[in-house]
Amino acid sequence: xxxxxxxxxxxxxxxxxxxxxxxxxxxxxxxxxxxxxxxxxxxxxxxxxxxxxxxxxxxxxxxxxxxxxxxxxxxxxxxxxxxxxxxxxxxxxxxxxxxxxxxxxxxxxxxxxxxxxxxxxxxxxxxxxxxxxxxxxxxxxxxxxxxxxxxxxxxxxxxxxxxxxxxxxxxxxxxxxxxxxxxxxxxxxxxxxxxxxxxxxxxxxxxx
Numbered sequence: 001x002x003x004x005x006x007x008x009x010x011x012x013x014x015x016x017x018x019x020x021x022x023x024x025x026x027x028x029x030x031x032x033x034x035x036x037x038x039x040x041x042x043x044x045x046x047x048x049x050x051x052x053x054x055x056x057x058x059x060x061x062x063x064x065x066x067x068x069x070x071x072x073x074x075x076x077x078x079x080x081x082x083x084x085x086x087x088x089x090x091x092x093x094x095x096x097x098x099x100x101x102x103x104x105x106x107x108x109x110x111x112x113x114x115x116x117x118x119x120x121x122x123x124x125x126x127x128x129x130x131x132x133x134x135x136x137x138x139x140x141x142x143x144x145x146x147x148x149x150x151x152x153x154x155x156x157x158x159x160x161x162x163x164x165x166x167x168x169x170x171x172x173x174x175x176x177x178x179x180x181x182x183x184x185x186x187x188x189x190x191x192x193x194x195x196x197x198x199x200x201x202x203x204x205x206x207x208x
Contacts, residue, residue, distance in 0.1 A: 011084070013070035015137070016195055020063040020188055026126075027184040028056045030177055039168040055185075062192050069199055090136045098129045116162045119173035123180050124153040141194075145187045152179045 031052045035045060102125060106118050130146030133139065153176040164171035 009076055010070060010073040011076065012137075013073060013195065013198055014067065016191065017063050017067035017070055020191055021060065021067070023184055023188055024056055024059045024063065027181055027188070028052065030181050030184075031056075034169065034174065034177055034181070037169055059185075059188055059192070063188075066192060066195050073199070087136060091133070094129055094132050094136070098125060101125045116170060116172060117157065119170075120153050120157050120176045123176040124150060124157075127153060127180065139191070141187055141190050145183050149176070149180050149183050152176060 032049075035048055035052070038045075040048070102122060105121050105125060109115060109117050109121060127146050127149035130142040131150075134142035134146065156172055156175045160171050160175065162170070162172050166174045
């Protein structure tokens with residue numbers, strides 16, 4: 001990803017690391033959700049569980065390490081409080097809308113007797129919320145994550161019969177869920193890898 005001068009700020013890096021910890025947690029939840037309902041053999045389930053936990057541990061360690069580095073960065077001397085409040089206001093608005101949609105959508109689907117669509121719709125809501133976040137936090141990689149998972153989920157809802165199975169998993173839930181896990185992991189690695197370049201002096205500071 002291209003260097004963005006906004007991301008040299010201490011606050012930006014703290015938010016970034018914290019965001020990755022949240023994303024790893026959500027991804028871990030979906031991984032074990034799929035593993036539980038896949039109903040694989042005991043040894044196979046154990047092996048995959050070990051891989052999932054090991055990968056999550058590495059990513060958690062990486063994120064926490066970057067968070068600690070961010071906390072050691074010098075405090076920002078010139079802070080645009082108006083812009084900071086605007087960013088927080090937009091973020092909280094997206095978060096409130098997402099939480100509201102998470103709670104309302106299942107009720108509507110249950111009322112319509114479409115319970116099989118709860119998982120893909122919830123994933124779609126989560127994927128869509130990354131699109132405004134990409135603009136709010138100036139993180140183009142979120143456009144990639146949000147748009148890709150949204151398109152896969154919408155295509156699955158439209159094209160895949162609700163009765164289709166992938167092993168013991170309902171295809172209509174498994175395809176969006178596994179796609180969400182894959183693209184989440186790709187995004188997390190890209191963001192964490194990119195974060196390292198922002199702990200050096202910014203181009204403006206280096207020139208002074």
